[in-house]
Amino acid sequence: VLGGSGQQGGGIARRLARAGRRVIIGSRDPARAAQTIESWRASAPIESAGYTDAAAAADVVVLAVPFSSADGVLEACRPHFRRGALLLDVTVPLTFESGTAALVPVAEGSASEHVKARAGADVRVAATFKTVPAQLLNDIDRPLDCDEFVCGDSAESRTEAAALIAAVAGLRAVDVGPLQRARSIEHLTLLAIGINRRHKVHDARFRIVGL
Amino acid sequence: VLGGSGQQGGGIARRLARAGRRVIIGSRDPARAAQTIESWRASAPIESAGYTDAAAAADVVVLAVPFSSADGVLEACRPHFRRGALLLDVTVPLTFESGTAALVPVAEGSASEHVKARAGADVRVAATFKTVPAQLLNDIDRPLDCDEFVCGDSAESRTEAAALIAAVAGLRAVDVGPLQRARSIEHLTLLAIGINRRHKVHDARFRIVGL
Numbered sequence: 001v002l003g004g005s006g007q008q009g010g011g012i013a014r015r016l017a018r019a020g021r022r023v024i025i026g027s028r029d030p031a032r033a034a035q036t037i038e039s040w041r042a043s044a045p046i047e048s049a050g051y052t053d054a055a056a057a058a059d060v061v062v063l064a065v066p067f068s069s070a071d072g073v074l075e076a077c078r079p080h081f082r083r084g085a086l087l088l089d090v091t092v093p094l095t096f097e098s099g100t101a102a103l104v105p106v107a108e109g110s111a112s113e114h115v116k117a118r119a120g121a122d123v124r125v126a127a128t129f130k131t132v133p134a135q136l137l138n139d140i141d142r143p144l145d146c147d148e149f150v151c152g153d154s155a156e157s158r159t160e161a162a163a164l165i166a167a168v169a170g171l172r173a174v175d176v177g178p179l180q181r182a183r184s185i186e187h188l189t190l191l192a193i194g195i196n197r198r199h200k201v202h203d204a205r206f207r208i209v210g211l
Numbered sequence: 212v213l214g215g216s217g218q219q220g221g222g223i224a225r226r227l228a229r230a231g232r233r234v235i236i237g238s239r240d241p242a243r244a245a246q247t248i249e250s251w252r253a254s255a256p257i258e259s260a261g262y263t264d265a266a267a268a269a270d271v272v273v274l275a276v277p278f279s280s281a282d283g284v285l286e287a288c289r290p291h292f293r294r295g296a297l298l299l300d301v302t303v304p305l306t307f308e309s310g311t312a313a314l315v316p317v318a319e320g321s322a323s324e325h326v327k328a329r330a331g332a333d334v335r336v337a338a339t340f341k342t343v344p345a346q347l348l349n350d351i352d353r354p355l356d357c358d359e360f361v362c363g364d365s366a367e368s369r370t371e372a373a374a375l376i377a378a379v380a381g382l383r384a385v386d387v388g389p390l391q392r393a394r395s396i397e398h399l400t401l402l403a404i405g406i407n408r409r410h411k412v413h414d415a416r417f418r419i420v421g422l
Contacts, residue, residue: 100389133421146420149402177405178311184405187398191360194388194395195419203421208406209357210344210414 001062002026002051002073005036008090009064011137012129017044018140019167026054026061056080060088060164062129067091067104067111074118083122086160089115089182090129092189101193103186112182116153126152126161127182131189132171133196136203144170146205149188151181174208212273213237213262213284216247219301220275222348223340228255229351230378237265237272267291271299271375273340278302278315278322285329294333297371300326300393301340303400312404314397323393327364337363337372338393342400343382344407347414355381357416360399362392385419 001016003009004025017023024047027033033048040046055061055077065073070091081087089112093104108114112127119125128150129137136142148171152158162173176185188206195204212227214220215236228234235258238244244259251257266272266288276284281302292298300323304315319325323338330336339361340348347353359382363369373384387396399417406415 100391102391136421174406175409176402177409180311180313181402181405184398184402187395188402191387191392191395191399192419194392195385195422198386198388199422201422205420207418207420208403209416209418210347211406211410211412 001064002054002077003063003065003069005033006064006134007138008129008134009062010036010040011134011140012062012064012090013046014040014042014140015137015168016164017042017046019169020044021167023047024049024054024057026051052077052080056082058082058085060086060160062088062090063115064090067093070111070115071118074115078118078120081120081123085123086157087115087119087123087125088129088161088164089125089127091115092130092186094190094193101190103190109180110182110186112151112179116179124153124157125179126150126157127179127185128161128165128173130182130185131192132205133192133203136205144168144205146170147172147174147207149174149176149185149206151176151179151185153179174211212275213265213288214274214276214280216244217275217345218349219340219345220273221247221251222345222351223273223275223301224257225251225253225351226348226379227375228253228257230380231255232378234258235260235265235268237262263288263291267293269293269296271297271371273299273301274326275301278304281322281326282329285326289329289331292331292334296334297368298326298330298334298336299340299372299375300336300338302326303341303397305401305404312401314401320391321393321397323362323390327390335364335368336390337361337368338390338396339372339376339384341393341396342403343416344403344414347416355379355416357381358383358385358419360385360387360396360417362387362390362396364390385422
């Protein structure tokens with residue numbers, strides 16, 4: 001989990017560890033990441049490493065740094081990714097200029113396609129964990145009780161990503177198709193943020209009815 | 212309901228009539244619309260009229276024609292809308308080129324902002340009824356059991372639109388803010404279509420958890 005010391009990455013890391021996965025936090029500052037991990041008192045061990053070492057050690061890499069940092073992290077990690085690794089992009093490029101949340105325009109169409117273009121040809125990319133609220137993810141004893149959307153560059157990427165989602169207690173994975181659907185998922189996040197603000201709640205999230 | 216003989220408009224018209232609202236179907240061909248209404252054997256009376264007569268007679272106008280027909284219908288109706296009327300845009304500009312669904316780019320940002328720009332200065336605009344599946348709406352004895360999203364050009368527009376939504380059995384209105392949010396709602400529709408196809412269901416729709 002690159003950026004696993006943050007709220008979103010930390011929540012994903014701890015919930016995956018609890019689901020029995022071996023988890024490595026990739027961080028700019030592995031010593032500080034180790035302190036964060038220590039503070040979690042997690043039931044399962046979580047390791048820490050630098051970005052590139054973490055990338056080199058994983059078959060599934062979660063990109064949980066802020067979108068604005070993604071290019072630098074990807075450039076550093078690109079030579080280190082395992083051949084055929086699955087990269088899960090969880091970023092949402094938000095801006096809060098002029099007092100209201102909006103999605104940053106991305107030339108490739110979505111954050112995930114932007115990431116795909118920079119991940120290297122040997123890396124598969126799927127988008128997920130974009131809509132479950134970060135602070136809820138990170139409050140790991142609270143039930144999630146919602147759906148999480150998955151799209152990806154192949155049926156196989158989506159299936160693998162969906163299996164990881166489904167391993168997290170309280171999450172149902174909903175496959176929504178090709179990676180271009182990532183922008184629609186990013187719009188869901190934008191809507192959820194607006195709903196939180198407007199309705200004075202904190203954890204608005206989604207459930208598909210009729211599925 | 213302009214375009215009320217179609218699946219979406221017909222479902223909205225019949226469910227609003229059932230909720231006790233007086234409903235007029237606005238149609239290019241009012242005589243045929245009258246036949247359609249006859250075939251519904253609705254419990255409450257529904258009237259038919261031409262587009263402009265229907266527009267002139269309504270405080271709330273539902274724009275339920277295909278997005279590709281919206282410009283023409285709005286141009287015809289603009290001089291006839293009541294001052295301060297509320298126009299509910301339910302259109303979603305979809306294309307199915309190259310075998311996969313996508314949103315048509317709209318210069319104004321969303322279908323609803325496009326509609327706003329053409330509705331006339333005295334008309335208020337809100338977006339809603341974009342995500343409940345048309346064929347489910349039109350199968351009026353089936354429960355909807357989901358949320359419907361509302362955004363609009365003022366708090367007052369949103370409140371009025373939300374009240375109309377809430378009058379329909381089984382629908383909860385979720386206010387998501389200003390009219391620019393319409394594009395995010397249109398993305399929800401795109402996601403639902405993809406989910407239907409991919410998971411071989413027909414009525415994928417949304418429920419907000421945590422609200």
